[in-house]
Amino acid sequence: MAGLLIAAAGAAATIAPERAAAQTLGDTLARAYANSGLLEQNRALLRAADEDVAQAVAALRPVISWSTQVTRQFGERRSAQTFNQVQSFASTDLSVGVDLEWLLYDFGRSQLQVDAAKETVLATRERLVAIEQQVLLRAVRAFMAVRRESENVALRENNVRLITRELRAAEDRFEVGEVTRTDVSLAEARLAGARANLALAQGNLAQAQEEFRAAVGTRPGALAEPGPVPQTVSSVEQARRMAMRNHPEMREAQRQVTAAELRVAVARAAMKPSVTLGGRLSVNEDLENRDYTHSGQVSLGVGGPIYRGGQLSALLRQAQANRDAARANLLVVSDRLAQQAGDAWAQLQVARAAREASLRQIRAAEVAFEGVREEARLGARTTLDVLNAEQELLDARATLISASADEYIAAYSLLSAIGLMTADHLDLSVPRYDPSEYYNLVKSAPAVNSAQGRALDRVLESIGQD
Template sequence: MGRTRLGSLGAALAFVATLAAPTGARTETLADALVSAYVNSGLLDQNRALLRSADEDVAQAISALRPIIDWTADISRDFSRIRSLARTRKSGTTSANIGITGALLLYDFGRSDLLVEAAKETVLATRQTLVSVEQLVLLTAVQAYMNVIRNQEFVALRQNNLRLLREELRAARDRFEVGEVTRTDVAQAESAVALAQSGLATAQGDLTRAIEEFREAVGRDPGPLQTPGDLPGLAGDVSAAKSVAVRKHPDILEAQRNVAAAELNISAAKAAMRPSVNLTTRLGVGENLDDSDFTRSGSVGVEVTGPIYQGGRLASEVRQAMAQRDSQRAQLHLVGLQVKQDVGNAYANLRAARASRDASREAVRAAEVAFEGTREEAKLGARTTLDVLDSEQDLLDAQANLISANADVVIAAYSVLAAIGELTARELNLSVPTYDASAYYDLVKTAPVPISPQGQKLDKVLRALGKN
């Protein structure tokens, strides 16, 4: 299945309707709204921060393989009071000590290396979570965009319907004055006008809510919006689409990474039951502040430590890691089933939306013919005012259904892209710099200290992030 991209909107999307806008005002496309949603999304910012947090887990795991150097300092006062043979003696000394200790892991049966690899797998899983969130943000923006268009067209339709009904009311009153119709006909027209006014107020309220949803999803108020047509480039082979989704959908890729991390955690838990070898060093300086006595000391050694009995904790951690691995495997299976179902549902919704749109177009055509015929027959006395009003209501309903069907087709098409895993800024070729998920990781993966060149570069990045 080929990629569907918004960058080729000139050929990919046929704009079939433009809502009324001030002359010369630039109309906004769906691609513009998606760019704004991508740039302004607080949800994306939150999950990017979570990814950076996961990146730091790798740095912390790597730090266990580095030398650990600590310093200690203390000052103490020792005093005593001794009574012997009816004599009391007092003494006291003040001493200060400073020391440096160091330790370096030499060998732990690969446990630390395994924890590093598990942290890396978690980072890769978190990146896929970010992709999944990106798809959600963009799909929500599509829905908000189309709902604004839908409700704007509903308002325009209701306004036009109210205008026509008022004309019908004036005509009914004129015909009543000359005795062509009864008071009942006039009352029916008045009732229809009142109902149309109520329907217009409801449509205007729905439009206000749609604008609020747009503002939340896109990060700004909508401008004059262009109505996009159906998306091309969606193959009708559902089986092929499911195969693509299984290979590239972020939820599946995330679940696969979580299984890999769980497998590594089992090996790390088993390695914790084995000995570890450490190089240890110590340097110390002591001064007696009451006289000129001092001490200088140091040591270098190799230390081998291993568990004998930990109350069953280590064995429990191995079993726990195995259970978590089994859980992640089951989750991978469930996600695979869900993704396939979502693809099938998305294609079914798209087919239904297209069929509904085609049927609604035919319904509008037929309703227009019926309405014009009924109105002409009413002028000749062959139809009543109620017949005209009913026919106009049928036309209104058909036009409203077509408006909804047009919006539903676009939403359904983008839902297919999301189900496959192709609804991202990169896949859509949006005109926006995409977030580089590996940039921060590349800065922290070696666990730099603040005074190093890498650490100073990282500090600049953190200051820039803090200003955003």
């Protein structure tokens, strides 16, 4: 796209020193990856899903709790033993106890819940990758939009200069009687239109810069050439196959089906009995008389539901319906991704063809413009002919600018459609977010005062969590 800028002589000196510090497309993608609030939001959602695994694991462990109670009793009593005399009484009792409850066996229900939570974590990780693709693709579009609109502004500015010169030439020729006032008016009208188009291009550039700031997190400076168009795939069939195999939304849907099937098994296991172990150690002391009792108990219980008003059956049917919905969603996602891959492939081919056609159109329009302008100098062409030829050349150059930008966007859109629009595949120079780091810290449900719990605290502090 370097040859597309119709730069004036004064602009060249301004652009030259900025090239060394120009922001590349890779820099833009790295900034978008590092600054995205959407990615931060979904990373937090992933950490929340990781905690579901820890909570499910905790259900397999014993629950130990303590309790304490101070009871003050007071009153009056009269009985035959007190010879019908009214006597006051008062006592203060302290009770301290430790309770244990441990689920020993529940036909695999708790373990199935752990497995379902793990599948949900894996699905959420794939959702995070899909969000990453969206963030990076938006940054590519913003980058190319700023470059396209910048080149359009330069093109329109140059057009204003050229038409201004044509107007002056028409006025000079009018003074010597070579053309009529109509030719001058035509040039004036074209100049007014060129200035209006320049204002529109400047407005479009301002909008593109705002979108860039929203997509990347910083305002655009001087943007470098985007480099070669990225390699994608060689056929639409290959694009569809890779989308089915690599796209994170496909893998997310597959994980959701597995998780839904596990929840059906959980609902079935909930109808079966469970075996629990219980225990209690307690101390009861009369604080006034210093009498105390130390006691303990151990219990083994087996129990299960008999009738809950149809709740368990409803939960099973609900889990089965959700499983069927997840399976149907897998088919929907598969069809949608195949269509997206096909559309992206077609858009890339169209963009490439449009760019090639625009290059040929520019070459022909340049020859035609030079010829018409020379013929106008000799009196064989009118001012309107020159302006029309110049407009055709301007339109051809503007078309090439858009077609070149569209080719880059289409190529990266195809990468996104086949699941390769990621920081890893693009090899961005940015620290990668590791979704397994937090999971590995919480998957075993660490206690707060354990070594792993303290490591988790440090991780939370580093990401700004309380």
